[in-house]
Amino acid sequence: MIVPAILRRRAAYTSVLAVLTVLGWGDRPCYAQLPVTMHGEAVPRDIREMYDRGLQYLAGSQNEDGDWGNGGYQGAGTTGMAVMAMLASGEDPNFGVYSVQLRKALRSMIRQQDASTGYFGNSMYHHGFATLALSEAYGAVDDRDLWPQGEGDRQRSIGEALELGVRASITSQKNNPTSAWRYSPNGNDADTSVSGAVLMGLLAARNAGIEVPDESVDSAIKYFANMTSENGMVGYSGGFGGGFDESIARISIATLVYAISRQKDLPEYEATLKHLSRNLEQTGAGHYQQYTDYYKAQALFQGDIEAWEKWNKLLVRRLRDSQQEDGSFSGQLGPETSTQLSLLALAVNYRFLPIYER
DSSP, X not given: OOOOHHHHHHHHHHHXXXXXHHTTOTTSOOOSHHHHHHHHHTSOXXXXXXXXXXXXXXXXXXXXXXXXXXXXXXXXXXXXXHHHHHHHTTOOTXXXXXXXXXXXXXXXXXXXXXXXXXOOSSOHHXXXXXXXXXXXXXXXXXXXXXXXXXXXXXXXOHHHHHHHHHHHHHHHHHTSTTSSOOSSTTOSSOXXXXXXXXXXXXXXXXXXXXXXXXXXXXXXXXXXXXXXXXXXXXXXXXXXXXXXXXXXXXXXXXXXXHHHTTOTTSHHHHXXXXXXXXXXXXXXXXXGHHHHHHHHHHHHHHHOHHHHHHHHHHHHHHHHHHOOTTSOOOOTTOHHHHHHHHHHHHGGGTOOSGGGOO
């Protein structure tokens, strides 16, 4: 039986707590410090230093209300990417260096969510990334410390917000004739980029123990299969294929959703993974660079670990040369979003987020 990551994390915490209780330390909070230390030591020093500088930049550029978006993209999804970047480093999310920033960010995301529909707003891109981030935070961040005293009774918990977000994703999919997603939750067409963001949110929620119907995942994977050619190219929009071109970002997205949904036996998965593995040095162009890095890192890691190791060395070298003095990474998406995506591409090295597990 496959045990959801949320249960594994809670089981590990329970085991550690039992030992500490015997030692007389059981009344002190202890959130996964042993796994954090273990994962942290395995990451090369140059990557850790680069990552830490990036996190320090994000911590310093966070707005007072908990979000990001100064001079760039702004919304629950952008905030969610920063949350994942902070969680992925292995710092204790409840008492660590970035615990205050994490709580502010999570509160900001939940406040932006429509309490009736569960939609996180701006676009289904934001909705997908926000759902993914809440899935990674669920079970790791203690809800008891999330809201200021006296406010928690009036606000949703992480789990409640996550369940509501999942419901919004499924409702949008059911109302879409392609069984996938477009920018608006009421869209009647779809594209593989937005659909990848939303589907990864659903898969992460399922991994965290939230109920996600198999039918929803299977229908979305069928959409991706229809959009994948025999040579591994992936189309952009529509519901019946076509429009195939050399988009490493879309090929990476398809490879990743096939892998995380446990559909590695599909010929479409074999085709997209083979294309990525044979084109390691090919990157996204212009403002798609960091977006491509984000998905390609995960897709290669899930599918071909040797190819990922080769590509990761190229990534580390490129990001090390391009990181700014303040720790940020520049790009047409704005320094904050570009930094979030670049850090998340590096975060696979930590292997700490549940969605990054193989």
